[in-house]
Amino acid sequence: MDVPQITRQTTPHRAVRREIATERGRFAALDTAPDGDAGMIVLLVPGYTGSKEDFAPLLNLLADAGPRVVAIDQRGQYQSPGTDDPGAYTVHELGADLVAVARTLGPSVHLVGHSFGGLVARAAVLADPSAFASLTLMSSGPGELPAGPRRAVIEAAEPHLHDMGLERIYDAGQQALAKDPTWQPAPEPLRSFLRQRFVSGSAHALQHMGRTMLTEPDRVADLRATGVPTLVVYGRDDNAWSPEAQSDMALRLGAREVIIDDALHSPAIENPPATARALLAFWETAPPAS
Numbered sequence: 343m344d345v346p347q348i349t350r351q352t353t354p355h356r357a358v359r360r361e362i363a364t365e366r367g368r369f370a371a372l373d374t375a376p377d378g379d380a381g382m383i384v385l386l387v388p389g390y391t392g393s394k395e396d397f398a399p400l401l402n403l404l405a406d407a408g409p410r411v412v413a414i415d416q417r418g419q420y421q422s423p424g425t426d427d428p429g430a431y432t433v434h435e436l437g438a439d440l441v442a443v444a445r446t447l448g449p450s451v452h453l454v455g456h457s458f459g460g461l462v463a464r465a466a467v468l469a470d471p472s473a474f475a476s477l478t479l480m481s482s483g484p485g486e487l488p489a490g491p492r493r494a495v496i497e498a499a500e501p502h503l504h505d506m507g508l509e510r511i512y513d514a515g516q517q518a519l520a521k522d523p524t525w526q527p528a529p530e531p532l533r534s535f536l537r538q539r540f541v542s543g544s545a546h547a548l549q550h551m552g553r554t555m556l557t558e559p560d561r562v563a564d565l566r567a568t569g570v571p572t573l574v575v576y577g578r579d580d581n582a583w584s585p586e587a588q589s590d591m592a593l594r595l596g597a598r599e600v601i602i603d604d605a606l607h608s609p610a611i612e613n614p615p616a617t618a619r620a621l622l623a624f625w626e627t628a629p630p631a632s
Contacts, residue, residue: 350611351395351539352532355402362414364442370394370421372413374401380410382625383448387440388413389457389481390496390551393420393539396456399614400621407622412447416462418547420539431550433558437465444473452625454478456610457582458551461558464565471568476628478573478621481607483583484591485560492582496552503545512540562594571628572597575620577605577612598624 357372372394374380384404386397394413404411417439418424418431429435440462444451453474455463460482467477487493499511506514516537519525528536565572574592576585578601585601592599600620605612 349399350528350532351393351398352535353398355398356405357401357411357413362412362443362446364439364446366439366442367417367423369417369439369443370415372397372401373410374405374412375410378410378448380405380408382409382452383450384409384411384452384454384621384625385440385444385447386411386413387416387453387455387459387463388419389455389459390555391540391543391548392456392459395420395535395539396608397610400610400618403614403618404621407618409452409625410447412443414443416459416547416551418544418551420542424544424547426546428546428550431547431554433461433465433554434469436462436551437467437469440466441470441473450475452476452478454480454621455482456480457482457607458555461554464561467568467570468561468564471570474570476571476573476625477565478575478624479588479591479597480617481576481580481582481588481609483587484562484594486558487555487582488584488587490581493556496555500549500552503549508541508543508545508548512537562591566595571624573600573620573624573628574598575600575602575609575617577602577607577609579606582607600624 357374358376360371360373360376361368362371388396393415397413401411415422416436451474453463460479463477467474572595574588574597576588602609602613602616609617
């Protein structure tokens with residue numbers, strides 16, 4: 343894979359850390375053109391337990407081709423403020439956040455959602471298709487997360503998010519992983535970043551975003567009806583939603599489909615050059631939304 347384990351979310355880039363103020367609140371962002379001097383605008387949305395830094399290896403690769411690239415933390419993730427209100431974390435409310443951010447950035451935004459962020463990005467497009475020039479579903483699926491290790495982790499953690507606290511949950515998870523003889527802990531400074539990111543988030547956000555991951559219905563037909571050009575891109579060995587499920591979703595959407603070699607569930611980190619090429623080619627040729 344193209345990005346060494348030692349960098350990943352800590353990959354150097356030239357994006358500026360800032361906050362984007364909207365009518366729905368403030369969102370922490372990495373912005374490659376904070377003065378807004380680029381024509382094409384790209385908005386990158388992370389997945390469950392993720393953050394804007396999940397796109398760090400892509401930022402320079404995409405910006406070098408001309409777009410203004412903005413990656414955000416969703417409400418309650420890492421450096422974006424959260425709330426104790428469960429209703430603030432429904433896929434519809436989080437999608438409304440993305441519409442507000444997009445409207446703040448410019449008239450027509452290319453939206454990319456990774457994993458859970460893809461479910462939220464889909465909700466945003468369904469709520470206001472006119473806000474978006476295109477949608478990319480990256481390692482995301484047609485509905486709820488299928489049975490498997492990732493779903494099991496969410497189900498196991500949910501009852502303990504508040505009584506144990508995020509610090510103890512994270513450390514317990516690392517201890518469990520260490521029992522696997524094939525597991526390799528992240529080196530510094532990545533190790534410290536990953537822990538700090540997790541414990542800085544909102545337990546309420548993790549709880550209610552997690553429930554969405556386990557309950558979201560299939561809304562593929564609704565998305566296709568919007569007419570917004572869509573790309574489905576995923577790692578050849580994705581271990582969340584299966585490659586077969588994502589390929590079927592692309593077929594039902596009438597969407598372009600790109601499979602990233604040497605990648606699992608996070609192609610932006612695992613093979614950023616191929617992922618950047620797929621995104622740029624799609625944005626260059628995507629027809630205007632109907």
